[in-house]
Amino acid sequence: MTKLSVNVNKIATLRNSRGGNTPNLLQVAKDIQSFGGEGITIHPRPDERHIRYQDAYDLKPVVYTEYNIEGNPVPKFVDLVLAVKPTQVTLVPDAEDAITSNAGWDTKKHKSFLQEVISEFKQNGIRTSIFIDPVKDMIEGAAETNADRIELYTEEFASEYTKGNEKAIIPYSDSAQLAIDLGLGVNAGHDLSLDNIKFFRDNISGLLEVSIGHALISESIYLGLENVVNMYLHRLK
Template sequence: MTKLSVNINKIATLRNARGGDRPNVVQAAKDCERFGAQGITVHPRPDERHIRYRDVYDLKEIVTTEFNIEGNPTPDFLKLVKDVRPEQVTLVPDAPDAITSNAGWDTIKHKDFLTNVIGELRELGIRASIFVDPVEEMVEGAAAVNTDRIELYTEAYASGYHKNREEAIAPYLQAALKAQEYNLGLNAGHDLDLDNLKYLHDTLPNLKEVSIGHALICDALYLGLENTIQLYLRQLK
């Protein structure tokens, strides 16, 4: 079964909008796990506009499933993950002012840099995943830097799903098959929701994990957090 990792950035965004500690990020993570989530994802950015670095340290103490930390491997970020040592680090090439992740790595252009970063993570026993677009050459480049997994950036799939889902999924299937050829683990994330998740899951081979935050938290406003997590889990069976 493909695992569901809940990205709790939006919980922190709501907290930060008012100050104080409501909603409490640590309690939200505990509740997500209690309601069935098989992982917790956070993406601390330099401006700490949602998840703060302090949150990451606090979450490490309580997450009992898989802790996945996403981010651009700046020196500050690498110090954080080396201190916390989560199960997985997902490397994302975000610009400091990016509203959200909007592109995967050029794994060929940044081969030396990614090789060095992944080597450091693997020495610490941290699984490395690289955020990539559904391009076969980028998957091959990811394999060349010795990453454990790739995470396919699924915004284009989500955007095209309702117009022509077969056409939208086609490059993702080719990328997934290429990952399988190189024995790379496969994750996926970005703009996945209750409409498009099942088709992605049913089409891509060996999909190990999806990371979902924005849509899941939006659904939870109407459906409740526990019910929403269960609905997403059903799409992955």
């Protein structure tokens, strides 16, 4: 079964826009889990424009499902993850000024670096995942880093699916199967939504987890958070 991990970055963005603590990030995380959400994801960035580093610590005792921290493994991020010890760390190669993630790792070029970082996380009992494009060489490179999982970067699928191109799923289904054959678990995320999540899940073998934030929170403005969480769960199961 595919787990739903809800990215709460957008809740932090809304909170930060006015200062104070409304909406309450910790309460929202509690509510998402009580509604059936199977994980909480955060992606702190160096400028802390949405999730603050302190949020990562504050969420630790609140998240009783799976806790996933995403980010570029710069020293400050590595120190944070080692201190918090989430269930999973997802390594994302985004630039400091990136609005959102826009590419997966070149696992061949950065093999040694990824091996070193992943080894440190795994020694501390933290499951590791690499954000990656659906490219055969990059999947093979990910296996050589000793990561536990990959997270397929799904923006291109989502864009093409909106245009009616269902064949856009093929590189993802092929990549997922290759990853499984190489002993890697498969996660996915970026621009997945209520419109495309069932089709994606139905066509990806062994999909363990999806991380969804922007679409889920946006849909919740119209449909309600509890309702939307359960709509995702229904499509994933």
